[in-house]
Amino acid sequence: MDKIEIGAGQRLYQEAKGVIPGGTQLLSKRPEMFLPDLWPAYYAKAKGARVWDMDGREYVDASYMGIGANVLGYANEEVDSAAKGAIDSGCMCTLNAPEEVYLAKKLIKLHPWAGGVRYAKAGGEAMAMACRIARAYTKKDVIVFCGYHGWHDWYLSANLSNKNALDGQHIAGLEPLGVPQQLAGTSLPFHYNDIEGFYGLMEKQAGKVAAVVMEPVRNDYPKDGFLEKIRDAADKAGVVLIFDEITAGFRLCTGGSHKVLGVEPDIAVFAKGMTNGYPLSAVVGRKEVMEASQGTFISSTFYTERAAFAATLKNIELYEKYKVWEKLDAYGGMVQSGWKEKAAANRLEIEIGGIRPLSHFSIVGPQDSLAYKTFFTQEMLKRGYLASNAFYASYAHSVEMIHGYLECVGEVFALIAKIIRTGQNVEAYLQGPVCHSGFGRLN
Numbered sequence: 001m002d003k004i005e006i007g008a009g010q011r012l013y014q015e016a017k018g019v020i021p022g023g024t025q026l027l028s029k030r031p032e033m034f035l036p037d038l039w040p041a042y043y044a045k046a047k048g049a050r051v052w053d054m055d056g057r058e059y060v061d062a063s064y065m066g067i068g069a070n071v072l073g074y075a076n077e078e079v080d081s082a083a084k085g086a087i088d089s090g091c092m093c094t095l096n097a098p099e100e101v102y103l104a105k106k107l108i109k110l111h112p113w114a115g116g117v118r119y120a121k122a123g124g125e126a127m128a129m130a131c132r133i134a135r136a137y138t139k140k141d142v143i144v145f146c147g148y149h150g151w152h153d154w155y156l157s158a159n160l161s162n163k164n165a166l167d168g169q170h171i172a173g174l175e176p177l178g179v180p181q182q183l184a185g186t187s188l189p190f191h192y193n194d195i196e197g198f199y200g201l202m203e204k205q206a207g208k209v210a211a212v213v214m215e216p217v218r219n220d221y222p223k224d225g226f227l228e229k230i231r232d233a234a235d236k237a238g239v240v241l242i243f244d245e246i247t248a249g250f251r252l253c254t255g256g257s258h259k260v261l262g263v264e265p266d267i268a269v270f271a272k273g274m275t276n277g278y279p280l281s282a283v284v285g286r287k288e289v290m291e292a293s294q295g296t297f298i299s300s301t302f303y304t305e306r307a308a309f310a311a312t313l314k315n316i317e318l319y320e321k322y323k324v325w326e327k328l329d330a331y332g333g334m335v336q337s338g339w340k341e342k343a344a345a346n347r348l349e350i351e352i353g354g355i356r357p358l359s360h361f362s363i364v365g366p367q368d369s370l371a372y373k374t375f376f377t378q379e380m381l382k383r384g385y386l387a388s389n390a391f392y393a394s395y396a397h398s399v400e401m402i403h404g405y406l407e408c409v410g411e412v413f414a415l416i417a418k419i420i421r422t423g424q425n426v427e428a429y430l431q432g433p434v435c436h437s438g439f440g441r442l443n
Contacts, residue, residue, distance in 0.1 A: 007040060007055040009039075009043075010037065010040065012042055027171070029067065032436045033388075035432065036436075040054070042054050049397045060405065061074075062391055064390060068272045068273065069273065074277070082313065083278060083311040084307075100309055103312055111256060111264075114284045116287050118290065119282055121279045121303065126271060126283050128155075129293075130211075130285075131143055133293045133298075136296040142186055142187070142209045144188055144190060144201055144211070146169065146198075146215075147170060153179045153183060154186070163176075165189050212234050213242045216261050218247060221355070227258075227262075246281070249271075250274050252325055257355075274312055278308040280309065280312050331397050332355070332358070335406070338406035338409065347417060347421075357392065362389060370436075374430055374432075375429060377435070379411075
């Protein structure tokens, strides 16, 4: 098999680990999560659904599309033009940018149950803001949650009482080092679609709960009225229901996925797909709940930066104009069907999950699935694709791109099937170590 040459990006990453603890700012962008020692690591240019690395090699991004941020594609000219216009008019000023108001009114129009909006720059801090507001509103402390919601103390504190509490939520191995021990017991997890587990937790914490925090949908759709039952329980307990729409928002429709699922929260938090890659997040909530934000100090200079507001307004406009959610659903459906077809053709067992715009698969075999994932990424990279075991659909993808991607998937699935069928060790075919699955210290 052809070898992947170590390029400028990987060499730079080795330097980065000496000066940036952890190597990158985002766990999901660590090369170790894809193809240790060989992943290109850095990009020189990204446009549409294509990426050029520091050696000028071109790839189709058939993986995470900016970790889910670029629903329109990379460097969308209209969105970038709106941001450049804001830059030319001054990104920062003693006065406020009017786009703050325009965007708040748009978000409330999209979510008529809401009456107030506050902004941050990143999803995780917006979730921390939402929890602060809920605690201020209810005068209670405990957060009951399921799913992944960022790196802040309120969330990682779940692992203080039980070091494995977060392992089954999304990312394993999250150490709560630096989180005050006094926060133990203030954030408690339950599992999606486990309504009895949720009821038991709420009963045990009766009178103490400030908020229920969850993603309305991610890997699975709600079953047996799960969201409706959560909504009813929150109402009866006088608890704020917070939907983390950072990942699912702007995938199934313009706005929150809860609009399609038919259950309204008290607060919804947006980032990623709302902005097409610009740093902005929004906490959108019922008027009476959001009023509590005036009684607790939430303030930051760069929450008022102008370019991201302008870009986000344009992104939402284009998302509606082109009915982007229809493409995301169609492309994700094509990929899921293609995975099934290619696996069946090669008698390879796979498991597929996720809503269609956010699809993922795993290969079932006698070895750890991470080894097969690493091999898949390695061989797809040789064929010109940034690929993992996930496909996040973008408007910038095309039917032709997906057909080309699936043709290469078939080739790689055939190689994996042969390795399994002949009883070989897939790790013998890897050029480097097996990829990571969760958080771990890098040396």
